[in-house]
Amino acid sequence: MHLPKFEYLEPGETSEVVSILGKYRGQCSIIAGGTDLLVAMKQRRQTPKYVISLAKVSELKQIREEAGMISIGPLATLEEVVASGPIQKKLPVLAQAAWEVGSPLLRTVATIGGNLCLDTRCRFYNQSEFWRGARPDCFKAGGVICHVTNKENTCYSTFSGDIAPALIALNAQIQLIGDGDERWLPLARFYTGVGRIPNLLAAGDNEVLTEIKVPLPADGTKGLYRKYRFRESIDFPLVGLAAILRVDPDDGICQEACLVFSGVGSRPVQAAEAENKLIGKRLNEDIIAAAAETAAGEVHPVKTDRVNPQFKKKIVKAMVREAFTELGGVKS
Ligand SMILES: Cc1cc2nc3c(=O)[nH]c(=O)nc-3n(C[C@H](O)[C@H](O)[C@H](O)COP(=O)(O)OP(=O)(O)OC[C@H]3O[C@@H](n4cnc5c(N)ncnc54)[C@H](O)[C@@H]3O)c2cc1C
Numbered sequence: 001m002h003l004p005k006f007e008y009l010e011p012g013e014t015s016e017v018v019s020i021l022g023k024y025r026g027q028c029s030i031i032a033g034g035t036d037l038l039v040a041m042k043q044r045r046q047t048p049k050y051v052i053s054l055a056k057v058s059e060l061k062q063i064r065e066e067a068g069m070i071s072i073g074p075l076a077t078l079e080e081v082v083a084s085g086p087i088q089k090k091l092p093v094l095a096q097a098a099w100e101v102g103s104p105l106l107r108t109v110a111t112i113g114g115n116l117c118l119d120t121r122c123r124f125y126n127q128s129e130f131w132r133g134a135r136p137d138c139f140k141a142g143g144v145i146c147h148v149t150n151k152e153n154t155c156y157s158t159f160s161g162d163i164a165p166a167l168i169a170l171n172a173q174i175q176l177i178g179d180g181d182e183r184w185l186p187l188a189r190f191y192t193g194v195g196r197i198p199n200l201l202a203a204g205d206n207e208v209l210t211e212i213k214v215p216l217p218a219d220g221t222k223g224l225y226r227k228y229r230f231r232e233s234i235d236f237p238l239v240g241l242a243a244i245l246r247v248d249p250d251d252g253i254c255q256e257a258c259l260v261f262s263g264v265g266s267r268p269v270q271a272a273e274a275e276n277k278l279i280g281k282r283l284n285e286d287i288i289a290a291a292a293e294t295a296a297g298e299v300h301p302v303k304t305d306r307v308n309p310q311f312k313k314k315i316v317k318a319m320v321r322e323a324f325t326e327l328g329g330v331k332s
């Protein structure tokens, strides 16, 4: 498959990126590592007239520890995230999630910002133009009918990024800069939950993600990222889970629990009711089992990949049980 024609622009500063986005509003795509965008362009899912590379914007690349937080530039590669000392030591759940993306080769070019801005996926949409041509365009591709639900004007394509669950569980904030506008928001609010327009940038088209800030977790916080997929070597998550737990060392009571999933909805899904089953309790097998059951009820996957939604719920249940048994050191 070959790329469609486009004009390649390579600004050296964020302000230039923003002014190009404003000038050619609606006609641009930003490229970071290109591991997702170039596939989308080859499959004619995206055909921008202008491709704006961030490669020369060195200010977007740094990873540094500041007072009480770690700041990560969106252009940091996943390999750099995995290898970063402060991230390994203080945000191991993020290092684990980054390590789970794709393959070592992919992680040398794929960026953390590109991962957060990943489009939602669907078995009817993430295909070549030729493959898609066998039936009318689905709603996301510009048609009317959703081939998954057979309903009009709906899209349930699935968010399948590995990094967002970890960063949401860590309460990360992101900075977006647009024409004359600059804002910070919790990463969780970046995602719309709408399959066709999955995040605020997809909706607006004139902002750039410029920084990610992660507050350092309280002492004693443990976390892990688990991923269920078909191919262990290289694959998107069918279900991904970022889990965080903090237990009071004196009385063993759970002070903080957080569960955020990928692969089970059009946005990363936080299982708040399941968290409430854990917080304030001394963890044991029964409490963890109840939280796992609750989490399975809080996710509503649809069949946008090869897996039956009921099977995904079973995976969710098993993953929650396994994650909190391990994090809580519970004997089973
Ligand atoms: C074979 C293969 C396997 C993969 N496996 C996984 C996997 O297991 N898990 C997973 O999560 N992903 C996976 N991916 C998807 C992708 O490689 C990663 O998500 C990667 O991190 C994307 O980063 P990138 O820098 O290459 O993004 P790009 O392709 O450059 O960009 C992706 C999107 O983000 C936008 N964008 C990028 N940076 C910014 C910014 N700073 N501001 C605004 N918009 C921006 C782009 O416009 C584009 O829409 C896989 C891809 C391939 C090809």
Ligand code: SF4
Residues within 6 Å of the ligand: 121, 122, 123, 124, 125, 138, 139, 140, 141, 145, 146, 147, 148, 149, 154, 155, 156, 157, 195, 304
């Ligand atoms: S969920 Fe429906 S509308 Fe969305 S990409 Fe898949 S087939 Fe298209």
